[in-house]
Amino acid sequence: MATIIEFSLPTEEFALEETLDTLPEAHIEIERVVADNPDQITPYVWVRTDDFDAFEAALEDDPTVEEVVTFSDTGEERSYQMTWTGSIDFIVQVLTEYSGTITHADGSADGWDLRVVFPDRESLSRANEAAQQAGFQFDIKTIYGTEDPRGVQHGLTETQRNTLVAAFEAGYFTVPREVSLSNLAEQRNTSHQALSEQLRRATGNLVESTLITYSDGSDE
Structure with missing residues (x-):
């Protein structure tokens, strides 16, 4: 049975810490994530902020951002394809070594909220053990199986x-x-x-x- 974990973590444990410190009103929603490289992940994100020019300037100086491509602009939101590296190393390890899949993530200056699906409880246990050994700081909100009515919402954020x-x-x-x-x-x-x-x-x-x-x- 697939197992889902929902947890929160500070920006310094994941990505875009400097960008979100610079623009604390910005909100980031990960739509989907591609992780086919052991050293980086490629999220597709939607961003809401009062100043997109300042946001994009901050991305240029953010050490966790290697590349950014703008996809669309609705006026209130912009979508980007980003390549993240650096402090997201552990999340990459989760995705590549323990078959975890990020199905939802929201980020702001207050931190990140993530939902990750593992193929079974054993994979989650091994990932959690690795996190504890690495000193990875996160706050578990809930863990449940796909038969739980709160389970994965058909690929929706x-x-x-x-x-x-x-x-x-x-x-x-x-x-x-x-x-x-x-x-x-x-x-x-x-x-x-x-x-x-x-x-x-x-x-x-x-x-x-x-x-x-x-x-x-x-x-x-």
Whole structure:
């Protein structure tokens, strides 16, 4: 049975400590993570901040950031592909050696909140033992299996899940619709464009995790 751990940790134990110290109002949400190199990870992130120019300038001086590519800009949010190295060494070890997968992460000046899935309880136990030996500082919130109703939300981040649930409860998906995207955006205290982006990302992740089957290239 796959096992999920949710925990928090300070920025100095993970990534972007200097950037978040420079812009404490910034909020970062990891959408997905690629970890195919033992020395670095490549997260795809959404960022909210009052000053994107200052944020990007801070990234240039952040020792945990090796490369940054801007993907899109909704006005309120920007998406980036980043390459992280340095202080994320232990997280890389978790992902590569213990088959852990980050399914959700939120970062701010107050620290990071992560959800990581392991293939079984034994993998999590070995990862936790390695963390203790390395003096890795983190605060465990909860540990549970995939049969727990709080388990992995079909590839969705917490924000994406909340957005879809709010849209469903408001009647956005009914035929005919009971609420427009503009009205829903007002209810969510966000812009029409930002909400549209959130719904598209959430729907895409939901389809990918529930309907798309990846194969080895064969026709079956």
